[in-house]
Amino acid sequence: DGGITQSPKYLFRKEGQNVTLSCEQNLNHDAMYWYRQDPGQGLRLIYYSQIVNDFQKGDIAEGYSVSREKKESFPLTVTSAQKNPTAFYLCASSSGQGYGYTFGSGTRLTVV
């Protein structure tokens, strides 16, 4: 079955530590995206990648970093520079034709 997998589902991090969220897709999609959801804020774009080895900043990229070494994988690192990292993080992918995204099931990150 084709899909997009985010792991882990829940993640706890101590303040000052970096943490990496995994996102893998087997849909053969070229484009991948990271969003953050906070209550009342909707979905805010962190980073996106339209092709391997290339990515662009979204609206709220500060304190985050990504890599796109393989088509299937787009990991997101939440660094200690991110001021309010506690949130629900969503990864998505698309074929790049504007027909919409397929989302993963999300990772809830809590800083303790």
Add this chain to the structure above:
Amino acid sequence: DQQVKQNSPSLSVQEGRISILNCDYTNSMFDYFLWYKKYPAEGPTFLISISSIKDKNEDGRFTVFLNKSAKHLSLHIVPSQPGDSAVYFCAASAMYRDDKIIFGKGTRLHILP
């Protein structure tokens, strides 16, 4: 500057009645519109879409209406069922310019028994 606006953060509707969720957009380059449904602690799932060449698209209990002159779209759910309680995101894209989809902030729909 919000390009896709959902002005109602929440909406309560009696089971069996019609639910109408509204969405406005400002970018005239948008030519493809989507609705996503999201349950808590899950990723959004695609519900229905409409191209700008149409003014209505229907899929079972779900109908999306597009009024291009008013830059307004709406999602109608008839009849509303308990499982429809979720957050609904309106989204838009300019398909031939950019693959990026712009999302509204969402409307939380409560279906009352």
